[in-house]
Amino acid sequence: xxxxxxxxxxxLGTTLGSACVFLMRKSFGIQLQRALTGFASGVMxxxxxxxxxxxxxxxxxxxxxxxxxxxxxxxxxxxxxLLLLDEIxxxxxLNSTEPEGAxxxxxxxxxxxxxxxLHNIPEGMAVGVVCAGYLTGSVEISAAxxxxxxxxxAIQNVPEGAIISMNLVPTGMRKPHAFACGMISGIVEPIxxxxxxxxxxxxxxxxxxxxxxxxGAMLYVVVEELIPEMSEGKHSNIGVISFAxxxxxxxxxxxxxx
Numbered sequence: 618x619x620x621x622x623x624x625x626x627x628x629l630g631t632t633l634g635s636a637c638v639f640l641m642r643k644s645f646g647i648q649l650q651r652a653l654t655g656f657a658s659g660v661m662x663x664x665x666x667x668x669x670x671x672x673x674x675x676x677x678x679x680x681x682x683x684x685x686x687x688x689x690x691x692x693x694x695x696x697x698x699l700l701l702l703d704e705i706x707x708x709x710x711l712n713s714t715e716p717e718g719a720x721x722x723x724x725x726x727x728x729x730x731x732x733x734x735l736h737n738i739p740e741g742m743a744v745g746v747v748c749a750g751y752l753t754g755s756v757e758i759s760a761a762x763x764x765x766x767x768x769x770x771a772i773q774n775v776p777e778g779a780i781i782s783m784n785l786v787p788t789g790m791r792k793p794h795a796f797a798c799g800m801i802s803g804i805v806e807p808i809x810x811x812x813x814x815x816x817x818x819x820x821x822x823x824x825x826x827x828x829x830x831x832x833g834a835m836l837y838v839v840v841e842e843l844i845p846e847m848s849e850g851k852h853s854n855i856g857v858i859s860f861a862x863x864x865x866x867x868x869x870x871x872x873x874x875x
Contacts, residue, residue: 618643619751619760619763619764620748620751620752620763621636622767623744623747623748623763623764623766623767623810624744624745624767624807624810624811624814625807625840626764626767626768626771627740627741627744627767627770627771627774627806627807627810628768628774628803628804628806628807629771629777630770630771630772630773630774630775630799630803630805631737631771631774631775631777631778631799631802631806632640632803633778634774634775634776634777634778634779634780634781634782634795634799635777635778635779635781635782635795635796635798635799635800635803636782636796637778637779637782637783637793638767638779638782638783638785638795638796638799638837639785639792639796641779645760648690648855649723650780650846651683651846651847651849651855651856651859652675652845652847652856652858652859653776653777653779653780653859654776654780654843654846654854654856655843655847655855655856655857655858655859655860655862655863656715656773656776656857656859656860656863656866657773657776657777657863658823658839658847658856658860658863659838659859659860659861659862659863659864659865659866660769660770660772660773660863660864660866660867661740661770661773661838661839661843661863661866661867662685662836662837662839662860662864663742663863663864663865663866663867663868663871664743664766664769664770664834664835664867665831665833665836665839665869666767666832667823667833667837667868667871667872668743668747668762668766668769668871669746669747669828669829669831669832670692670828670829670832672690672747672750672758672828673687673688673691673824673825673826673828673829673832673864673874674688674825676750676824676825676828677694677825679858682781683769687825687826687829688825688828688829688832689784689829689834690826690829691730691754691825691826691827691829691830691832692829692832692836693832693833694826694830694833694838695739695829695830695831695832695834695837696833696836697835698830698833698834699735699739699833699834699835699838699841699853701733702735702738703718703837703841704718704719705718705719706718706719706731706819707719707721707723707731708728708730708731708735709725709728709729709731709732711722714730717732719752725788726785726788726790726798729781729784729785730781730798732803732842733777733781733802733803734802734805735808735838736777736838736842736843737803737805737806738805738809738834738835739801739804739831739835739837739838740770740774740804740806740832740835741807741808741809741810742809742810742813742830742834743766743767743770743831743834743835744770744806744809744810744813744814745809745810745811745813745814746813746814746827746830746831747763747766747828747829748763748810748814748823749813749814749824749827749829750763750824751763752814752857753824758789761874762871764874765870765871765874766871768870768874769866769867769870769871770806772866772867773863774803774806778799778800778803778866779799780789780857781798781802781861782795782796782798782799782834783800784800785798787867800813813827816859822859825842847859847860860869
């Protein structure tokens with residue numbers, strides 16, 4: 618039951634955020650978007666460090682002074698994997714007019730959803746690999762720690778879902794359709810978590826590599842997408858403050874519950 622809830626909770630966060638489209642009349646202002654994006658960035662960075670990289674290193678104690686090797690190798694594989702997806706999947710970042718990835722004739726709204734989907738892949742993988750670590754009886758990953766990661770990702774998924782659904786309405790999309798698109802953008806997380814959980818269950822000896830792989834993938838998204846979005850334009854301090862808030866919230870969850 619704990620595994621099922623851990624996989625489902627982040628998706629519920631996205632769904633809850635997407636439902637804001639029914640409660641608000643106007644799209645978020647640029648300052649609020651920066652704040653929400655900064656908060657999401659802080660959560661993801663803290664989750665990458667405390668929920669993924671630290672356990673990966675702790676599980677490699679047998680390597681002695683080389684215990685950092687699995688974390689470094691997995692981290693770089695995660696970075697390169699997201700770099701590859703970034704190059705081959707056509708997508709459009711929020712507040713951008715220049716599509717990225719392979720050339721495509723897809724609509725801007727579709728490419729915006731693909732950008733969010735790309736963002737959500739490493740989050741789903743992170744939940745899946747932590748669940749796998751819990752199932753293997755790893756002393757570094759407890760049920761509470763697993764739940765802390767899921768709750769932290771769900772918290773940052775709420776504003777993310779809201780931003781997506783609210784920004785689709787000005788394009789002419791009806792609110793129920795915008796809500797559905799926002800919700801569907803998060804479905805990749807439970808799917809990715811389940812696939813990663815199954816794969817990690819087969820190759821448990823590679824768990825430190827998989828933990829750091831998820832960390833690298835998440836940090837790629839933060840640095841390549843979220844930080845530029847929270848820092849663009851004038852008066853970007855709100856993004857930095859929100860980043861710090863998100864980081865401390867996720868750190869506190871991981872330490873208190875882990």
